[in-house]
Amino acid sequence: MTTGIAPDIALPRSHSAKRLCIIEAAARVFCREGFAGANIDLIAAEAGVSRQTVYNHHGDKEKLFVAVVQDISDRTNAAIFETLSTFPDRPDDLEADLVEFAVRLNRNCVCNSEGRFLRKLLQAESDRYPELFSGWCDQGPAKIWAALGARFARLAHAGLIEIDEPDMVARQFLALINADLQMLLQMGRQPSEEQQRQSAQNAVRMFLRAYGKRP
Amino acid sequence: MTTGIAPDIALPRSHSAKRLCIIEAAARVFCREGFAGANIDLIAAEAGVSRQTVYNHHGDKEKLFVAVVQDISDRTNAAIFETLSTFPDRPDDLEADLVEFAVRLNRNCVCNSEGRFLRKLLQAESDRYPELFSGWCDQGPAKIWAALGARFARLAHAGLIEIDEPDMVARQFLALINADLQMLLQMGRQPSEEQQRQSAQNAVRMFLRAYGKRP
DNA sequence: ATATTTTTGGACATTCTTGTCTAAATTGTC
DNA sequence: GACAATTTAGACAAGAATGTCCAAAAATAT
CATH class of the missing domain: 1.10.357.10 (Tetracycline Repressor, domain 2)
Incomplete structure (x- = not known):
């Protein structure tokens, strides 16, 4: 579950790892609570990440939601x-x-x-x-x-x-x-x-x- | 759709009528927006009733939700x-x-x-x-x-x-x-x-x- | 017509949430 | 070890929503 894949481009490793973590956590929370009920603090906590990081990666609750749906x-x-x-x-x-x-x-x-x-x-x-x-x-x-x-x-x-x-x-x-x-x-x-x-x-x-x- | 039924007990007519209106409107809004996303002001407006009346009748957003689900x-x-x-x-x-x-x-x-x-x-x-x-x-x-x-x-x-x-x-x-x-x-x-x-x-x-x- | 109940509209305090900002800490790179 | 980028924690402003209170208005019953 770590990385282990060819470093095609010099991806900051934990950067994309965190990105995935956030998507997964967001999926769980959106699924449990729905879009309106989902709480970004909760998503961040469940992803083991600070709230700011969520915003850094996805900018916006709505953008995050779209990214999650796309991914799944x-x-x-x-x-x-x-x-x-x-x-x-x-x-x-x-x-x-x-x-x-x-x-x-x-x-x-x-x-x-x-x-x-x-x-x-x-x-x-x-x-x-x-x-x-x-x-x-x-x-x-x-x-x-x-x-x-x-x-x-x-x-x-x-x-x-x-x-x-x-x-x-x-x-x-x-x-x-x-x-x-x-x-x-x-x-x-x-x-x-x-x-x-x-x-x-x-x-x-x-x-x-x-x-x-x-x- | 008005009343027309036998007045068994002296029900305030528009009282129970409004009750129904509220339930119907709440059903629509809960259905559209989900529980978390539903807005009581919107339910009141859609029922053609003041917000306070909603609270008078059902006390609470959660109680209202339960009443709606029961009814439907x-x-x-x-x-x-x-x-x-x-x-x-x-x-x-x-x-x-x-x-x-x-x-x-x-x-x-x-x-x-x-x-x-x-x-x-x-x-x-x-x-x-x-x-x-x-x-x-x-x-x-x-x-x-x-x-x-x-x-x-x-x-x-x-x-x-x-x-x-x-x-x-x-x-x-x-x-x-x-x-x-x-x-x-x-x-x-x-x-x-x-x-x-x-x-x-x-x-x-x-x-x-x-x-x-x-x- | 009067008395009682319900409804109304609006003000209000409180809480929660989003999204931003910043300085410090951590991480990874060279 | 030094440097750059990312992450963190927390403070913060703005907005929205819940639920309460109250005095005036409307509707209902007697």
Whole structure:
């Protein structure tokens, strides 16, 4: 967690380290308290940094907020697409492989702290900063539906499932894998591994009952 | 919308009328701004009432907030169970009837302003007031899953569908009817009638593909 | 019409927060 | 070890919001 990376340009080491610390702490506090309720003194304390340093780095509460959302958005998008790349294109056991994929999706993108943060802030502040979040929306969810839809289309082409509208099927798949978790997620709680797996299993079973190849 | 009801006890008319006005205005403002960001002057102005009157009625910003959540929770629960009572127990055309039911659910419970309010505040403030929202959770969602599950079980008993775990199936149904709307709902936007219907239709079609009786 | 209750508008003290400034201390570099 | 940059702690001004108090005005009931 220190640095250890190539010193491309002579970055003041602890400078950028503190920058990250601040972003992380700010993310936690914004997530807990919302934009209006977040207190810069608290952010500074939680980052282990003086208040002035926060202002030195980010200038402004609003700028800090935007930086935090940007950062988390990017990280979440990366996680989504990385997980997407593990889709079982040539499944051994379609049901089991889809369950594992769904579990990964839940764990790495939906139920982790970044996912929770984004969901919460999206709902709380997307009215106030429409461009900020709709940007994420176009690059994240909109693309993931298309990408996941394409994967399902390929499965259909391989004769493993039968579907008509891949994008819609992708949305249904995503909705289903959270069906059992919705209330927990909405209350900002972290579902257990076991709950995540159970939810994924139930989802895939129904999914294949609807779209699986019939004998 | 005035009074018109039997004057059981000699209620000062505009007294309780103003009480309602304040609750409604506070709901709007809390929903827009969150608890911390909500401004009592603004609530008073939006209710068409002086600030002092707000304090006379509810004493405290926190008490006001609790009263608002209680009020909206009760109304939403009532709407849910009323809609639930229109479930097609003896369907004429199962698919069409389920679609209509899903549309009603979306319109009266999920996509309306109370639904939006509750979703937003649940996510924003359920950490700070756990008892307040978990109370609603036990009386609302938990019961609706059971109740809707029982309806599906009856359909299964009548030989119209084939299911194993009614409660889980109920959760899947509810998740599916919002699959296409999730992003809009999460951003606090109001999906159009057409979008709501489309989403319901897609959901029911998949639902019956999975659980409908096969010839 | 009168008496009672509620509402109003505004002044007010208090607290909290943001954002700036400055001098001292710490850190890292040469 | 000396020098430069960053960080720190604390003071500070300005503004905003909560909640209280009060006297005048309005509405309600008798």
